[in-house]
Amino acid sequence: MRDGRSISYSDFLTLNEKFPVKVEQTKIADLFKIIDNLITLQQRKLKQLKRLKTAMLQQLFVEKNSKLPILRFKNFNGDWKQCKLGELVESLFQGINTAADKVEYSNNGLPIIQAKNITSGSLDFSGSRKLSVQKYSNYLDKYIPQKGDILFANIGTIGPNVILKDTRQFFIAWNILRIVPQKNINGEFLKITLDLLNSKHYFEKLLTGNATKFVNKNDMRNLPIFFSDPEEQNKISNLFKKLDFLITLQQNKLTQLSTLKKYLLQKMFI
Structure with missing residues (x-):
């Protein structure tokens, strides 16, 4: 007998299922073969783009104890310089400690973002709770990031980060570090550098805490940052912007195909 989790072999043989004529079965099977092939193809393209990004991170940036990257754009020859992250930023703020501050959430106000909301270089606001702007007006300057700021997950979940590209307002929670680059620093380049360090598991060496x-x-202030002149930073940043755009586009295609397959499975079978 079926128990909701498994079925015996004898019961399986006695299942009474409905089938269309063979010609229709063939057409349906051929359709799903095409969709599965397209999904496989898109998965390969996505994997190749991610591998290309990883390779570019390794080739276009300076390794430790080196002054020059392996690959370089034409007409750039000077040595890269090294400094600490703290020397390139105006400030670093940890987000609101909601437990220690005993904040009260509300139905209206601004969302408060956790580290889990930083996904694939972007922010997902779904599931976020809200804080009243009037009640927590003293938090506005410190805990509401601005366009161009970098948000870095440094507690619990370590490494995901995003650079803000619009002016939407929200609060940040305790497990996010707000990094405010200096005006003359390319924030995109700084964000990519953090991605590179994360891909090399650099932050694992800095972990502390128990539970x-x-x-x-x-x-974080003492992180070693290697950088070149502003024009080269811009070229590198623009390259990775294009790669990230292509990766997002490819991921969307894959999601659409998977959604289409699920829809057709629901509509074409009884």
Whole structure:
């Protein structure tokens, strides 16, 4: 007998299922073969783009104990310089400690974003709770990031980060570090550098804490950052913008195909 989790072999043989004529079966099977092939193709393209991005991160940036990257854009020859992250930013702010501050959530107000809301280089506001702007007006300057700021997950979930490209307002929670680059620093380049360090598991060496692991803000200030002149930074940043756009586009195609397959499975079978 069926119990909701498994079915015996003898019961399986006695299942009474409905089937269309063979010609229709063939057409349906051929359609899903095409969709499955397209999904496989898009998955390969997505994997190739991600591999290309990883390769570019490794080739276009300076390795430790080196002054020059392996690959370089034409007409750039000077050595890269090294400094600490703290020397390139105006400020670093940890987000609101909602437990210690005993904040009260509300139905209206601005969303408060957690580290889990940073996904694939963007922000997902779904599931976020809200804080009243009037009640927490003293939090506005410190805990509401601005366009161009970098948000870095440094508590619990370590490494995901995003650079803000619009003016939407929201609060940041305790497990996000708000990095405010100096006006003359290319924020996109800085964000890509953080991606590179994360891909090399650099932050794992800085972890501290017991139950919840985190990277200390002072350790973040001391991060070694290698950088070139502003024009080369811009070229590198623009390249990765295009790669990220293509990766997002490819991911959307894959999602659409998977959604289409699910829809047709529901509509073409009884």
